[in-house]
Amino acid sequence: MSATVPNLLTGARLVAVPVVLWLLFAGGGEDTTMRAWALVVFVFAAATDYWDGYLARRWEVVSPFGKLADPIADKALVLFTLAAVVVVDGIPWWPLAVLAVREIGVTLGRLAVARDVVIPASQGGKLKTVLQLLALTAYLVPHPAAWIDAVAWWSLLAAVAVAVVTGADYTIRILRVVRGDGTTAHADPHTAALDDPPGRDVQS
Template sequence: MRVLTVPNLISFARLLLVPVFALLLARGQDGWALAVLAGSGASDWLDGVLARRMGQVSRLGQMLDPAADRLFIVVTLVALALREIVPWWLLGVLALRDVVLAVMLVVLARAGYAPLPVHLAGKAGTFALLYAFPLLLLAEWDSWLGTVAGVAGWAFALWGVALYWFSAVLYLAQARELLRDDPIDAPDPA
């Protein structure tokens, strides 16, 4: 397995940007934090495109990319909730979904299954959330741009939550089918 591929290096760089982003938010340097978040979002798209075009899709990349997404989402949500830009329920709803899916992954792993392939709904939900957060941060600016960003940010956030949970339902249904058809659970013919 090739580890040092261009897409993997981009994903790793995104992981390294998470603490930088958190520090910028904590210091109130919202402009720089927005730039890091926007760069991370663009590189999220770029690493996937490059992996497919260069034939460098790897299991490591398939783990690094969603890990960077999750970390950015969690760090951003916690920071925005601490600054009272978003309500705590938003963090709770998204965290609950990830806990449910983490339990599902443990159950699948115990039955000998690998993690399920990513659904388009999950990618779309992540995409919407990663667009929502910079817009919600931008909404703090006292201008017409802040007002427009707030409306667009909440639209992306609510669609992101809906798609995030819709994908969770899809994953749970897929896991149920796998486990139901599992020959381990089938009655012994003897």
């Protein structure tokens, strides 16, 4: 049972992604009730990112499924929700482009060296995730006040800035591994996952 609960939470986060998209697109972004439900589902999904990692570490049940699905669920929730907001609300598209390129690039780079080492997370990567979730939560508020719109936009810009800086840092660390210097990475992926809140895999 203890091994199942964290995986169920991760699975719930994956299922939440199309639900949030449907609620936003079906309501055209203007239906207050559907947008409010999109906000509720998104906040629930974001909360599972903490709880699945917390429970997996507490019960010491880091699983292959969790290591694979957890980061996929995290990135899918953020990028697809942001894409939906870009479409229905007409916010600028370039933050989405920067974040998508950064996430795909870092993920592919880490996968390329994962057989030898696990690149440990940086505090900047965790900060980026928090800023992204804050921005999207604010964007999903139905008929927000001007200050909520400001929080959403500036949080998104801050997330982009942190993403660029941490993306460059990960690139340097990955290149060091490729060149044979593994001093910046953990050799034990199980240990790396356990030591790295909030998810079971590293938050990049």
